[in-house]
Amino acid sequence: MKAKNRLGLILFPAFDWAISPRHPEREERLLYTQDQLMEEGIEDIDRIEFFNPLIATDQDIERVHLAYPDVEALVSESHRIAAGGVMQAFDLVLSNKAEKSFALVRPPGHHAQRVVYGDRGFCIINNEAVGLAYARQKYGDMRVAIVDTDCHHGDGTEDIYWNDPDTLVISFHQDGRTLYPGTGPISDLGGPGAYGYNVNIPLPPGTGDEGFLYVLEHVVLPILEDYQPDLIINSAGQDNHYTDPLTNMNFSAQGYSVLNDRLNPDIAVLEGGYSIQGALPYVNTGIIAAMAGLDYSGIWEPDYHLGKWKQTDRVGQDVRSIAEAVIEIWHKKEEIAQELFRSQKKVTRQRQVYYDTAGIMEHQTQEFYLCPSCPGLDVIRSKNDQGASLVGITVPRKACPDCQTKAYELFETEQRSRVKFVLLQDQKNDRFQRATGR
Amino acid sequence: MIIGIDMGGTNIDGVVLHQDRILKTFKQPVDGSDYFASIWHCLEALIEGLDRTDIKRIQLSTTISTNAIVENKVAQVGVILQPGPGLNWSYDHFGERLKYISGSIDHRGSPVRVIDRKELRQIRDEWSDLPIDALAIVTKFSVRNPDFEHEIEKFFSNDYPDITLGHRLSGKLNFPRRVETAYLNAAVSRTFRTFAEQFQQALEQADIQAPVYILKADGGTIDLEGAIEKPVETILSGPAASFMGMKALLHENGNDRLLIDIGGTTTDLFLLVDDVPIFEPLGITINQRKTLVRAIFSHSIGLGGDSYVRFEEGQLLIGPERKGHAIAFGGKHLTPTDALVYLDRLKGERGDESREAIEVLAKEHGLSGHELAENIITKMGEMISNTVDAVLEKLNGSPVYTVRELMSDRTIKPDSIGLVGGPAEALAETIHQSLGLPIDYPADFAIANAIGAALAKPTVEINLLADTERNILSVPELGIYQTLRGSLDLATAKQFAMEQVKLAGQTMGLSKEQLDTEIVEASIFNMLNDDYGVEKNIRVRAQIRPGLLTHLQREGGYNESKE
Numbered sequence A: 001m002k003a004k005n006r007l008g009l010i011l012f013p014a015f016d017w018a019i020s021p022r023h024p025e026r027e028e029r030l031l032y033t034q035d036q037l038m039e040e041g042i043e044d045i046d047r048i049e050f051f052n053p054l055i056a057t058d059q060d061i062e063r064v065h066l067a068y069p070d071v072e073a074l075v076s077e078s079h080r081i082a083a084g085g086v087m088q089a090f091d092l093v094l095s096n097k098a099e100k101s102f103a104l105v106r107p108p109g110h111h112a113q114r115v116v117y118g119d120r121g122f123c124i125i126n127n128e129a130v131g132l133a134y135a136r137q138k139y140g141d142m143r144v145a146i147v148d149t150d151c152h153h154g155d156g157t158e159d160i161y162w163n164d165p166d167t168l169v170i171s172f173h174q175d176g177r178t179l180y181p182g183t184g185p186i187s188d189l190g191g192p193g194a195y196g197y198n199v200n201i202p203l204p205p206g207t208g209d210e211g212f213l214y215v216l217e218h219v220v221l222p223i224l225e226d227y228q229p230d231l232i233i234n235s236a237g238q239d240n241h242y243t244d245p246l247t248n249m250n251f252s253a254q255g256y257s258v259l260n261d262r263l264n265p266d267i268a269v270l271e272g273g274y275s276i277q278g279a280l281p282y283v284n285t286g287i288i289a290a291m292a293g294l295d296y297s298g299i300w301e302p303d304y305h306l307g308k309w310k311q312t313d314r315v316g317q318d319v320r321s322i323a324e325a326v327i328e329i330w331h332k333k334e335e336i337a338q339e340l341f342r343s344q345k346k347v348t349r350q351r352q353v354y355y356d357t358a359g360i361m362e363h364q365t366q367e368f369y370l371c372p373s374c375p376g377l378d379v380i381r382s383k384n385d386q387g388a389s390l391v392g393i394t395v396p397r398k399a400c401p402d403c404q405t406k407a408y409e410l411f412e413t414e415q416r417s418r419v420k421f422v423l424l425q426d427q428k429n430d431r432f433q434r435a436t437g438r
Numbered sequence B: 001m002i003i004g005i006d007m008g009g010t011n012i013d014g015v016v017l018h019q020d021r022i023l024k025t026f027k028q029p030v031d032g033s034d035y036f037a038s039i040w041h042c043l044e045a046l047i048e049g050l051d052r053t054d055i056k057r058i059q060l061s062t063t064i065s066t067n068a069i070v071e072n073k074v075a076q077v078g079v080i081l082q083p084g085p086g087l088n089w090s091y092d093h094f095g096e097r098l099k100y101i102s103g104s105i106d107h108r109g110s111p112v113r114v115i116d117r118k119e120l121r122q123i124r125d126e127w128s129d130l131p132i133d134a135l136a137i138v139t140k141f142s143v144r145n146p147d148f149e150h151e152i153e154k155f156f157s158n159d160y161p162d163i164t165l166g167h168r169l170s171g172k173l174n175f176p177r178r179v180e181t182a183y184l185n186a187a188v189s190r191t192f193r194t195f196a197e198q199f200q201q202a203l204e205q206a207d208i209q210a211p212v213y214i215l216k217a218d219g220g221t222i223d224l225e226g227a228i229e230k231p232v233e234t235i236l237s238g239p240a241a242s243f244m245g246m247k248a249l250l251h252e253n254g255n256d257r258l259l260i261d262i263g264g265t266t267t268d269l270f271l272l273v274d275d276v277p278i279f280e281p282l283g284i285t286i287n288q289r290k291t292l293v294r295a296i297f298s299h300s301i302g303l304g305g306d307s308y309v310r311f312e313e314g315q316l317l318i319g320p321e322r323k324g325h326a327i328a329f330g331g332k333h334l335t336p337t338d339a340l341v342y343l344d345r346l347k348g349e350r351g352d353e354s355r356e357a358i359e360v361l362a363k364e365h366g367l368s369g370h371e372l373a374e375n376i377i378t379k380m381g382e383m384i385s386n387t388v389d390a391v392l393e394k395l396n397g398s399p400v401y402t403v404r405e406l407m408s409d410r411t412i413k414p415d416s417i418g419l420v421g422g423p424a425e426a427l428a429e430t431i432h433q434s435l436g437l438p439i440d441y442p443a444d445f446a447i448a449n450a451i452g453a454a455l456a457k458p459t460v461e462i463n464l465l466a467d468t469e470r471n472i473l474s475v476p477e478l479g480i481y482q483t484l485r486g487s488l489d490l491a492t493a494k495q496f497a498m499e500q501v502k503l504a505g506q507t508m509g510l511s512k513e514q515l516d517t518e519i520v521e522a523s524i525f526n527m528l529n530d531d532y533g534v535e536k537n538i539r540v541r542a543q544i545r546p547g548l549l550t551h552l553q554r555e556g557g558y559n560e561s562k563e
């Protein structure tokens, strides 16, 4: 068998690492997936090649995250490897060692936000974001669309690219009113520098193959057509599957395969998905087949019954009206932004972030400075209920000289404020500085 | 006394070893029309004048199965597959003797959909008029649960005498390879059995009691009964014979080493890691069929002493084709051997013609004869060294699955080279230069393959899996499918695996000192069931390492290049 597309696979099941012995994110998670892939003979398909992950350094992680107290204290080797797996996925595609790549790594990353005090939704490091920042540093600027097909809202990814017009973030998820992390309404559209480039598509419980593919055809693909990204990343969570223990959706392995085929991502990254026996083995086989351009029509859960997992008409109606609302906003995003941000110098937003795994509550103020010649600086002031605090100043990659100067001045003045750490994240010069506050 | 015989593509080599010394050797061209006669003739020549009761074992590396496959002189095999859902591999090459049936087993070994007996009856009807000698039956995930394969076998047991079941051949997961392996096993089964029976009869008539072992591609041996059951294990043992021969004839230093066998047509590379051979990740490939037959890793370059040397568009090229002997040995085309003769590193039978040919070609390209000869040899060294680099890069990039392995970064880095083959001595300095490593080459390697065959010991690899939720413990290689009673921990599972491997080794005549068993991999996984109870999924891979029955006393001394 020969793949149509040269596909690089980074399969790193981390068989010796778990969050804790009974945690869903444990050694066993990719065991059956690996068994299935081996039994299917994936290793013998021409033009599919396996690669080991890289290992993300502090610098790789600090390009994205404001880590408290520092990276070393927060992450394990496994986190560095999961992020390094995605770095490898970018390397393969951008150096043309492969046409497409898929990183099957764990733990996941899409709940990890810019500030990190600990583990949220099994995530500490945002693997895709670390990979993308590494790639932009190594290969230059690029327009990227991240399509998050995990059942949970990709709130970490949303936060990281909230004000970045060069990174379009689209997240499908089970409506936040019915599922962790509770965020992700249609109305969360991005910061003043990238308004409308954060696209949330909250779906009703019970959405099936039909509904997901409807959203893909009527929302995601048209938006991508408009946006014309250089790269498409699929944040390939697999917990929309009908067997997932944590969610309530009706998506199937066949549905995931079709979605991946039509979305045609350059890079896919495993996110969540904890039906490790009933879903992951088949969904991953399907995604690999679709990415490689192979026939996936025979990939089904062995016990699949179409009738059982068909979405109801009611769900279908809801999906259609959500899709309509999202696409309407997409077309009007510039008008709304103009109205919203007219004559403002700074946009501020207050947030509370709960770290469910670590049990920490964070209070955050984000300030986005509007600049006519660049996406503008942003500043995060954060403290948590354990007495930690930090100020993070970020210079975007495309910052103008004025904004850059302003950031370095702020870095000096903030060191006189009552805060544990002041962090300067200069994405333009790939420099990270840390100082203590007063 | 041990008798070792290696039947290669052109020659058959034999050796008689007494303790650690070579007593007698034999070499003759193979009679392609009668392999049995070739082997028997070699054996008779070797034992002439010896006391037959002193023979402890007879070890054969044969091309019986390999040739049957390569020359397509195989049985007509009916293939019945139960692939379940998954990737659509094409098995069209089996033609009309291929049937798919429904029913499936999942990755845990749980039956999901059962066999439909109607389909089996239909196959029996449709095949009743087809000449079919043997059956191959393979179910996806059958190594996790062989019940369906057994059920199908039972259904057809009165229709066909030779039935191969996929799960018996390897404990590894890979359905397409299991299919090809089962097919090949069924296809050569009769040919090999005929040979084995003929050989056993001849031994009886000659009053030889010694047990017979057959060399496998993994550098180990299997007893004759085992080989009759799994003849596919006997394919492509040639490189293994050569590898084991080199191991017997060269120094051991406990480190990573590169072994190079330079032949007439090809140069074969092997690697030792901490002096232990490494294997092909899944199995060997024969006639473009990828199998689960375990094999020593080797990489073959189309470059040898008789490779065709010429210029194309101003570029000096060597190989990959061979157009016959070197001019120095009566051939018509220039070869690296001629360059070595020109440089006085080898003696040729027709040295003058050979020198002349070098000079003519050199002149056409504005070189002196000496320059061209040097260029050819240097180029050969470069080609080998570039291939070694590529092979190492590939092997060192092999996927790992644990944090420990990734962080430990165990790269293979040979610190010396062992060299055998016709031009070994003449090329030692060149290879030493291009690879920058010290070289060791034996004085006499003419019957290295027969020595390798003689000294190889039985090997077994097993893949144990235990699942405390389903209460099963399986070792497909040994046909073990047990019900588990009570709990099981990793230490107990490892101990069980070791006991089983040792038992298998002892059954094949290994003494305690010769066993050299090891756990290759062992892991235990917590499985959380629906009631949040914790069950265990345990996997252990264990083996008898391929190695030498005894170490050989080296005669004729060592040759070593200086650093």
Ligand SMILES: [Zn+2]
Binding pocket: A150, A151, A152, A237, A239, A271, A272, A273
């Ligand atoms: Zn999720």
Ligand SMILES: [Zn+2]
Binding pocket: A371, A372, A373, A374, A375, A376, A377, A399, A400, A401, A402, A403
């Ligand atoms: Zn600016």
